[in-house]
Amino acid sequence: MKVNVKGRFSFPGGIHPPEKKDLSREVEIQPGPAVKEVAVMLSQHIGAVCQPLNRKGDAVQAGQKIGDCDAFVSAPVHSPITGKVKEIALRSHAVLGRSSAIVIEAFSYSPTRRSYFKLKDDFDEKNYSAGQICEAVRQAGIVGMGGAGFPTRVKIEPNPQMPKETLIINGCECEPYITCDYRIMLEWTNQIIAGIKLARKASGCSQVFIAIEGNKPKAIEVMNRALESFANSDSIKVIPVKTKYPQGGERQLIKAILKKDVPTGGIPPMIGVVVLNVATAAAIAEAVISDLPLTHRVVTVTGEAVAKPGNYYVPIGTSVEDLIEFCGGVTKKSAKVLLGGPMMGIAIADLKTPITKATNAITVLTKEQIGRAKFARRQTACICCGRCLEVCPENLNPTKIAHAVKYNFLDVAESYYISACMECGCCSYVCPANIELTGYIKTGKIFLARQKKKIPG
C-alpha cells in the first residue's frame, strides 16, 4: 500500500519549528535506570487528589495500589517497585509547586526491565465487555499520557448525554525533540492496535482515526501494515496529517480531520469525539488484557546538552536527576531543563522532581540556545504586524490579550477570550518584537482565577 505522507489534513494557523527529532528518533526504547527510591505523586492527573492508602513503614509490592480517591474525575496511583514506604512528603511538582508524594524505597536495587506485556495471538476484544474495560482502565490508573493527564476512564465511558461516534488516536507528536510516541508506534504497534480496539469497544465509537504527522512515514507504514494483519479493523484508518505545531492539540486535531470545531470552553465529547494518545492506547491494552497498572512509561530524554539522548522505559516516580544521570549526565553547557518539549514544556528548577504519568520528555537545552531564546533578548514595542494572529490555532488576538493583562484590564482580556488560549506558544515564537505573549496570557489567567476567588467587600 502506498502511503501518502504529504498530510493534507490541517487546521488554520500553527507554526513549523525545527523538529530536532533526529537526536533520539532512531534510538530504541531501552529499560530505564535501576532506581533505589521513587516518589509517586498523589496528584498526577486533572481532578481530585488521591489519598495515600499506606502508612510510613508499610511494605508495598510492585503494582500495588498506594493511593486512591472516590471522586469520579480521578485516577489511582500504584507503586512501580517492591519496597517500603519511606515517607509521605512534599516533592517538587512542575505545575503545582510542592505536592505530596509517597516515597518508596526499594528493598534492593530494582532491576531495570522492559515492559512485561506481550499480546497473545488469540486476542479478541469481544471477550471483554464495555463495563469491564472501563473498570480495568480506572483500576489501572490510566490518564492521558500526552501531557494533560485527564483520567482516561472519564473520557471513554459512554455518556448518554454525549454519545460518542469518533475515536481519534493521537500519534502526531508535533512538539520538537520528543520521540517517545514515535518509538512506541514502531515497537509496540500491535499493543496500540489492541488498545484502540478495546477503547473503541468501551466508548462505542463507530469510526477510528489514527492521526500521524507526515514526517513519520515509517510509523504510518508500520501502522497500516499491522492493521491489515488484525481482523475486524476496517473502521480503523491511519490519517497522515500535516506536519506542523500544534497539530497534536486535541481541538486542532479534530479540526484537521473532521473539520469540526469544539465549542469554546467545551470538550470534544460535546461533538461526539474522543481523543486518546498512542501511549494511552498502549496502556489500555496492558491494563485490560494483562491487568497491569500504569506504573512505567516511555520518556524521551533529549536535547543538545544530554550525553546519550534516547527513549527510556522508566518507573513513574523516578527523579529527573536519576534519569539524566543514567543518560550519561548533562554536558557543561546545559542551562535549562524542561519537563516536556521546548514549546509547551515547563522549566523545572529542582532536579529531584519526580516523573509523573503525563511526563513525556525531559529536554535539556544548552546555554547558547537559551541565549538565543527570545526572553534573553530585549523586548521591544509591538509593531502591529499581526503575525501572532496568523499563527494562533485558536483564532485569538494574543497581542490584545497580552497588553490588556500587562496594563491590568482584565475585563478586556476576558472579552477577548483569554480562557480559550491553550498556551501553545506559537505567538511568542513568531513575535518579531520578542514580546512574551504566552507568558502574559498565562499570568492573566492566574490573575483572573485569583480575582474570582476573592470578591472585595
Place this chain on the structure above:
Amino acid sequence: MILANVLELWSSVWPAGVTMLGLGSGFALVLLIASEKLKVTVDPKIEQIHEALPNLDCGACGFAGCGQYAKAVLGDPELLGKCAPGGPETSSKIADVLNLQVSDSGPQQRPIVRCRACTADKTLYAQYQGIQSCIAANALANVQACGFGCLSFGDCTRACKFDALHIVDGMTIVDYEKCTGCTACSKACPRNLIEMVPFGYENMMIVACNSKETGKSTRSICKVGCIGCGICVKQTDVFSVEDNLARIDFTRYEPNEQAETAMNKCPTKVIIYRGKTAPEPPQPGKKPVAATKA
C-alpha cells in the same frame, strides 16, 4: 460714501444676528425648563460624606472610588468603617452625618510581611528570566527553594498608592509612617505573605515566616525561616505552632517580658519587631547546622 457702505453692510448682516439671538434665547429657554423639570436631587448627605472621605480613590473599601463608597455607605450603614486610609476619624465624621454612633473598632489594621529573608538568606534553585512580576514568577514552581517566601519582584510595591512598601535587598519593608492600611498590598501578593493585623502598639512582634514545610527542610533552604520548634510557645501562650509554623495571636499580644524572652530565644531569629520605631532585626548568631550539611 463710507456711511452708505456701512448701512449696506448692516442691512445684510442684521437678519443673521437676529436669527442667532433668537436661537440662543430659544435654547436657553429650553435648558431653563429642562433644568427645572428634570432636576436630579442629590442627597446633600452624599456630598457631606464625600467631603469627609480622604478622596484618595484607593479602592480599599471595595468600591470604585470615594464617590461610589459615599453613595453605598448612605444606603447601607453596615459599610461604615471600610475606609482604611481615613481610619476612625473619617468613620466618626461619616457617623455624624448619618446620625449614628460608632463603637470603638479597636486598633487599626496594618500589614505585616511574613518573610524576613534578604537575598543572602534565600536559596535559589534557578535563575528566573521571565516576566518580572511575582504573580508570573510564582506560576513557575520552585524557582526559589522556599515555596512560601517573598519573591521580591515587587507586585506589592506597585500596588501601593502611598509609596509605603519598598524592596530592600530582597526583603519587603513596610514604611508604617506612610502606610494607611488600605490592604492593596495584601491583595496583590500571590503567596498571601502580607497579612493585615491589628496594630495595638507602635511596634508589634511578628513571626516573619510563612513556611509550612518541616523544620528540617525549612532550615536547609533558609537561614531565617521558622522551624516550628515551639520554644516560643513555652514562654507565653500568645504563640502557637501549627503546620510547622509559629503564629502570634495579635488580639491578645502585649509587650511583656515573656514575649521578649521568646523573641530572644528564637533560634532562627524569626520573631522580630515591626512598626514605626522597630529596631533592626537581629541576625541569627551561628550558622544553622542543617544548612552546612546540605
